[in-house]
Amino acid sequence: VSFNTGRIEHLYKNPQAHIEGNMKLHYGDLTDSTCLVKIINEVKPSEIYNLGAQSHVKISFDLAEYTADVDGVGTLRLLDAIKTCGLINSVKFYQASTSELFGKVQEIPQKETTPFYPRSPYGAAKLYAYWIVVNFREAYNLFAVNGILFNHESPRRGANFVTRKISRSVAKIHLGQLDCFSLGNLDAKRDWGHARDYVEAMWLMLQTDEPEDFVIATGEVHSVREFVEKSFKHIGKTIVWEGKNENEVGRCKETGKIHVTVNHKYYRPTEVDFLQGDSTKARQKLNWKPRVTFDELVREMVDADVELMRNNPNA
Numbered sequence: 001v002s003f004n005t006g007r008i009e010h011l012y013k014n015p016q017a018h019i020e021g022n023m024k025l026h027y028g029d030l031t032d033s034t035c036l037v038k039i040i041n042e043v044k045p046s047e048i049y050n051l052g053a054q055s056h057v058k059i060s061f062d063l064a065e066y067t068a069d070v071d072g073v074g075t076l077r078l079l080d081a082i083k084t085c086g087l088i089n090s091v092k093f094y095q096a097s098t099s100e101l102f103g104k105v106q107e108i109p110q111k112e113t114t115p116f117y118p119r120s121p122y123g124a125a126k127l128y129a130y131w132i133v134v135n136f137r138e139a140y141n142l143f144a145v146n147g148i149l150f151n152h153e154s155p156r157r158g159a160n161f162v163t164r165k166i167s168r169s170v171a172k173i174h175l176g177q178l179d180c181f182s183l184g185n186l187d188a189k190r191d192w193g194h195a196r197d198y199v200e201a202m203w204l205m206l207q208t209d210e211p212e213d214f215v216i217a218t219g220e221v222h223s224v225r226e227f228v229e230k231s232f233k234h235i236g237k238t239i240v241w242e243g244k245n246e247n248e249v250g251r252c253k254e255t256g257k258i259h260v261t262v263n264h265k266y267y268r269p270t271e272v273d274f275l276q277g278d279s280t281k282a283r284q285k286l287n288w289k290p291r292v293t294f295d296e297l298v299r300e301m302v303d304a305d306v307e308l309m310r311n312n313p314n315a
Contacts, residue, residue, distance in 0.1 A: 003018075005018070005025070030052045030070050030075075030078065031069055031070060031073075031077075036077055037081045037084050039081075040081045040085045041085045046090065047091070047092045047206050048082070048091055048092070048093050048094065050075060050078055050095050052070070053067075053074075053096065053122075053126075054067045054070050054071060054122070056122070056161070057123070057268065057272075058268055060120050060121040060122035061121060063121075067121050068124070068128075070125075071125035071126055071129060072126070073128075074129075075129035075132055076129075076132050078093075079132065079133070079142070079144070083136075083140065088140050089141070091143070092143040092145075092206040093133070093136075093142060093144040093145070094144075094145055094147060095129060095130070095133045095144065095146045095147070096149065096202075097126060097129070097133075097147055097149070098123070098149060099149065099151065099191070099215075099217070099275045099277060100118060100119070100120065100126060101116045101118055101123055101127055101130060102114060102116060102118075103119035103123050104270075104273075105117070108276055109217075109219065109276040109277055110215065110275065110276065110278065111215050111277070111278040111279075111280065112214065112215050112281055116130075119268075119271065119272050120270065120272075130146050133146055134146070137211055144211055145211045145212060146214075147205055148213060148214065148215045149198050149202075149217075150216065150218070150277040151192045151275070152192075152193045152197070152198040152216075153193075153194065153301065154196065154297075154300070155167075155301050155304035155308075157301070162183065162184075162188075162227070164305075166181075166231050167231055167298070167301035167304070168305045168309070169181035170231040170235060170305070171235075171305035171309045172309055173235070173237075175306065177309060179257065179259070180257075180259055181259070181261075182260075183224060183261075183263070183266060184263065184265075184266025184267045184268075185266075185267055185268075185271060186223065186224050186225040186248065187223055187225060187273075188223065189273065189274045189276075190222065190223075190224075191218055191219065191220060191221055191275050191276050191277045192218070192220075192222060192227075192294060193217065193292065193297070194290070194291075194300075196292065198216050198290075200288065201214070201216045201286065201288045204288055205286065208285070208286070214285075214286065215277050215279050216277070216279055216282055216288070217277020217279045218277070218294070219276065219277060219279065220276075221274070221275075221276045222294055225241070227298060228250060230294075230298045231302050232250075232259070234298065234299050235302065236254075237252050237255075237259070238254060239259065239260065240253045245262070246262050246264055247262070248261075248262050249261050
């Protein structure tokens, strides 16, 4: 059996033996209604954060039905479980909505009232989840909120997400464990924040008197290309771009080595070109604001991966 608890291992009382202290884990799955009812009935939580999803946009094109089942219907199952357990009036529910709902953006920047236009099976599934949460709030008076979070990263990001792929690869190149890596659309632009700041925002949304939906973002936009350049800069390399489109490469100015290539297989059938969030509402009503800058985020991720790869070249 392989466990999927790698990113929360440090929360065990004894990480070596997986002995639980304050953190209690339960086996469960968003595609299994019965187990959700059993867990909610046993725990009787005061807050539920639904962060469970097939959350990779590119993979959602290949696993579209599964993504709909987990991310869309899974959210309904969880809400229904709350109702079945008679906890509608005592539980507060947080739904991890996403900037991918905006997709082909209808206005710049995007805020709570911006029309949705999802561009992937992931975005479409999350759209159903968003509206079923709103419906439970309005139909049953459940304290339920959607956090429309823009991209949030950290050293715990999955290795097949672009930010972590870059930080891991740059760390390996720095340590001489790798020469070159491939990316998709270098000109995709995103509003990137740190997960640490965004999780605080999630919590704040459940501490209010009235349930409301909030956009959480930095308001700052950077391209994948910039993320690459900043990451390399941090290890003392200057990347110079040559060529166009799929033939474009990133070459190290200092050594002349090609470190970055473009591979069409990482492109999406329908691309989201530009995301920029306006979190004015959260700043005013929750008194929330991001603390970690883009530069700090990039540095933290690269440093963490250099440390990781140094200790275990196979990581």
